Amino acid sequence: MEPPETIIAGELVLRRWQLVWAGEATAAVRESLPELTPWLPWATAEYDADASRAFLETSIEEWAKGTTFNYGIFAPDGALAGGIGLITRMGPDVLEIGYWMRTAYAGRGYMTAAVEALTEVALTLPGIERVAIRHDAANAASAAVAIKAGFAEVERVPSEIGAPGETGTDVIRERRSTA
Numbered sequence: 001m002e003p004p005e006t007i008i009a010g011e012l013v014l015r016r017w018q019l020v021w022a023g024e025a026t027a028a029v030r031e032s033l034p035e036l037t038p039w040l041p042w043a044t045a046e047y048d049a050d051a052s053r054a055f056l057e058t059s060i061e062e063w064a065k066g067t068t069f070n071y072g073i074f075a076p077d078g079a080l081a082g083g084i085g086l087i088t089r090m091g092p093d094v095l096e097i098g099y100w101m102r103t104a105y106a107g108r109g110y111m112t113a114a115v116e117a118l119t120e121v122a123l124t125l126p127g128i129e130r131v132a133i134r135h136d137a138a139n140a141a142s143a144a145v146a147i148k149a150g151f152a153e154v155e156r157v158p159s160e161i162g163a164p165g166e167t168g169t170d171v172i173r174e175r176r177s178t179a
């Protein structure tokens, strides 16, 4: 099971991460820290080029192992606008989607378009019956993206607090294959 390395999402292109984007990824994360830090444990004031390279190296290794498929999101102007990935950790028939958006590109419907396109692809992969999004109960922007992309709430679960905006309750939402 392996998704395509390039996915068209309306005006956006999702591309399997490459190490050459480490510099731009560092800049994108650093300038977005006020929006990312509340919800993402890795998005701290210490985030630097080494952290970015380590993330990209891990992403390349995990893609090869088939455990996580991470993409950079590229805007129509060619800039790196965010990140999105498919994660296999929830079980054999389900893929989880995680995401973050560069602040200068937020609020344009881009993440909704990226999630919709990646979900369509995920549901065509062999054995995949569900796609899930897990977000903190207080993360209203993430909830809005998931709802707009057609994900319905299935469960609320206790969760370890890893980032300062988190409440300790996660909402799990799902979209299922209609086939």
Ligand SMILES: CC(C)(COP(=O)(O)OP(=O)(O)OC[C@H]1O[C@@H](n2cnc3c(N)ncnc32)[C@H](O)[C@@H]1OP(=O)(O)O)[C@@H](O)C(=O)NCCC(=O)NCCS
Binding pocket: 035, 036, 039, 040, 098, 099, 100, 101, 102, 105, 106, 107, 108, 109, 110, 111, 112, 113, 134, 135, 136, 139, 140, 141, 142, 144, 145, 148
């Ligand atoms: C969640 C995130 C990816 C959304 O990216 P985006 O490109 O702005 O998403 P979209 O433009 O497609 O949609 C954003 C929606 O969130 C809504 N929104 C944004 N901020 C909000 C807030 N503080 N409260 C409520 N809704 C909010 C927008 O109004 C929009 O919904 P609408 O179209 O119904 O008005 C971005 O905010 C982000 O990177 N957040 C930090 C990281 C994160 O939380 N990742 C997910 C972890 S589960």
